[in-house]
Structure formats: C-alpha cells, structure tokens
Amino acid sequence: MSTGSTGSTGQAIDDDLVRRLIAGQFPRWAGLAVARLPSGGTVNAMFRLGDDMVVRLPLTAGGAGDVSLERTWLPRLAPRLPTSVPEVLGGGRPAEGYPWPWSVYKWLAGENPVAGALSDPVALAGDLAAFVAAMRSITLPGAPQAHRGGPVASLDAATRTAIEELRGLPQEGVDCDAAAAVWAEALEAPGWNGPPVWLHADLMPGNLLVNGGRLTSVIDFGCLGVGDPACDLFPAWNLLPADAREVFREALGVDDATWTRGRGRTLSQALIALPYYRGTNAAMAHNARHVIRTVLDEG
Incomplete structure (x- = not known):
C-alpha cells in the first residue's frame, strides 16, 4: 500500500513515486526499502531510504526553491557548525510527473524535542x-x-x-x-x-x-x-x-x-x-x- 500526500500540483507524493524516482536516477539505491516518515512539516515530504538515507521532496513550488539553497550553502556551513546538518548525497531532477528538484540526504539519527518534556x-x-x-x-x-x-x-x-x-x-x-x-x-x-x-x-x-x-x-x-x-x-x-x-x-x-x-x-x-x-x-x-x-x- 502506498502512503503519502498530494503536492500543490495534485501529484501523489508517496512511496511508489519515491521508488520510481530513485530507480530512474540513482539505480545503485534501487531496491532499498522506502518508508514515509511522519512529520508536522508543511513544506516537504520525507521518506526513509534504506538504513542510512532520507529522501526529501518539496510539496510546493516555494519549497522547491529551498532545494538549490541548501545544495549551495550546506556544504559551506557544515564545517563551521558544532552540530550535524543535512548532507546532500544526491540531487534529484523532475521526473515521473513530479515537477521539482528533490534531494537524498544522509540519515541523521535523533528525535525532535518536545516543549515541557525535555530531559535536560x-x-x-x-x-x-x-x-x-x-x-x-x-x-x-x-x-x-x-x-x-x-x-x-x-x-x-x-x-x-x-x-x-x-x-x-x-x-x-x-x-x-x-x-x-x-x-x-x-x-x-x-x-x-x-x-x-x-x-x-x-x-x-x-x-x-x-x-x-x-x-x-x-x-x-x-x-x-x-x-x-x-x-x-x-x-x-x-x-x-x-x-x-x-x-x-x-x-x-x-x-x-x-x-x-x-x-x-x-x-x-x-x-x-x-x-x-x-x-x-x-x-x-x-x-x-x-x-x-x-x-x-x-x-
């Protein structure tokens, strides 16, 4: 069963789409497990790819503009920061009816902090x-x-x-x-x-x-x-x-x-x-x- 959402173009953004995009553009990763990640975010859909990667697909044209911004600046900012930041492993192109650039990132472990439930x-x-x-x-x-x-x-x-x-x-x-x-x-x-x-x-x-x-x-x-x-x-x-x-x-x-x-x-x-x-x-x-x-x- 596919799980996902619909972007502003009406395109279904689900695990089947991610599998097709990966197979077409990054065949070395084809066949890896794909699973939608629950998120309260409003700009991107996130999918776990295998054990070590995450795929992020913009849900809107506005979010698509962020892709090139991150590709340009994150490699320059990362060595100057005390915490890990997303590392782009692959830059995806529009395909399979999906209209915007998208990215594959290295998986970053951890959980989102919750106000009122912080341990330290x-x-x-x-x-x-x-x-x-x-x-x-x-x-x-x-x-x-x-x-x-x-x-x-x-x-x-x-x-x-x-x-x-x-x-x-x-x-x-x-x-x-x-x-x-x-x-x-x-x-x-x-x-x-x-x-x-x-x-x-x-x-x-x-x-x-x-x-x-x-x-x-x-x-x-x-x-x-x-x-x-x-x-x-x-x-x-x-x-x-x-x-x-x-x-x-x-x-x-x-x-x-x-x-x-x-x-x-x-x-x-x-x-x-x-x-x-x-x-x-x-x-x-x-x-x-x-x-x-x-x-x-x-x-």
Whole structure:
C-alpha cells in the first residue's frame, strides 16, 4: 500500500513515486526499502531510504526553491557548525510527473524535542546557544537574505490580521489585547543596527534533533541567510522553560532590544500559524498555542 500526500500540483507524493524516482536516477539505491516518515512539516515530504538515507521532496513550488539553497550553502556551513546538518548525497531532477528538484540526504539519527518534556533543558539551551553563536560568527560572502531576516515592521500587517482572526476564535482562549501589546512593544524596540548575521531562521522543535536530551543535529535550512539576530531566538519561547531560557539568553549575550524583537517575532509566527493550521496540522497548531501561552505568561 502506498502512503503519502498530494503536492500543490495534485501529484501523489508517496512511496511508489519515491521508488520510481530513485530507480530512474540513482539505480545503485534501487531496491532499498522506502518508508514515509511522519512529520508536522508543511513544506516537504520525507521518506526513509534504506538504513542510512532520507529522501526529501518539496510539496510546493516555494519549497522547491529551498532545494538549490541548501545544495549551495550546506556544504559551506557544515564545517563551521558544532552540530550535524543535512548532507546532500544526491540531487534529484523532475521526473515521473513530479515537477521539482528533490534531494537524498544522509540519515541523521535523533528525535525532535518536545516543549515541557525535555530531559535536560539547561544543557539543551547551552547547545542551542552554541549553534546560534556559530551561525552568527560565519563570514561567508554572497549570503542571501534570510526568509525572516528583515525588519520587524515587515510582519506588522500579517500579525495584526492574525490577532483579529483570533478574536473571532474565542475557543482558542487567546488574550488578543495582551498579544497586541507585546507586538506593539516589539515594533517600538530599536531595530538591529549592526551588520546582518547568518541565521537558520526557522529554529522550530521540528527542525531540531536531540539524543539523550542534547542537541545533535539541526535540519531544514530552507530559510537560511543573513539578517536580524533576533530571528534565531525562537527556541527561547517555542521550546525552553524559563530557567533554560535565561541560560540561552546569557550564553548569547542578547541585549534588551534584540530580546524584545525576538519575543515579538516568535509570537508573530505563532499568532499567524494558529488560525492557519488549527484545522489541518495538529503539531504546528500545538506549538503555536505553546508559544502564545509562554510569551503572554512571561508578561
């Protein structure tokens, strides 16, 4: 039986498609077991290939653009980072009715961390800070603009629209006035006036892998680029409890304005995600609720 989903073109993206793509373009791997991996991600479908590889196929044209970005930059970033990142083993081409480029990566073991169920949150906070600091220290030329790297004000219209949507969803229990106040504070905070820094720009729990409570890998670099360092503070509110949050902040030496922008950016993403995903993606909606509670409870 095939298991999979449907891309934005209507093409069935399932294990049968993956087998055909692999057989046609990477015959040395033909015959290896293929199994769909459960994921709360919204941009790519993931399939285990044998014991040591994973196939990632974009679900949308927008996701297809991330393929070349990762192929270009991950080999350059990997030796400069303290954790493992995806290693491209093969670059696939459109075929078998599938319209976009796709990739085969080396398998990275581990599990996604879960907010509220971390075995060693303080140590994990230190690991995350080390990764973010390493990204910031990179000086590779020709960097693209990070997907979320621009000014906080660029998120204003979408954030205010989401707050109004949530006012119409009282069952979600969001204090929309409090959310609007936090967002206003982020808008009023001084912007970043230093040089843009390298960012992962999508440090969601689903893009982190841990083993024994410690960070082992960071995946999905489709939003990477340079911009405001506040963009990589997301784990402070989408994953870490209060004591570990302070460890994360202190390890990175985050000033008040950057912290305020980071909190606002993280809240903005959650406010936008909740009404959008609440009926279609339980994992994304659950994390959005967690972020909103965490930020508003922090006061």
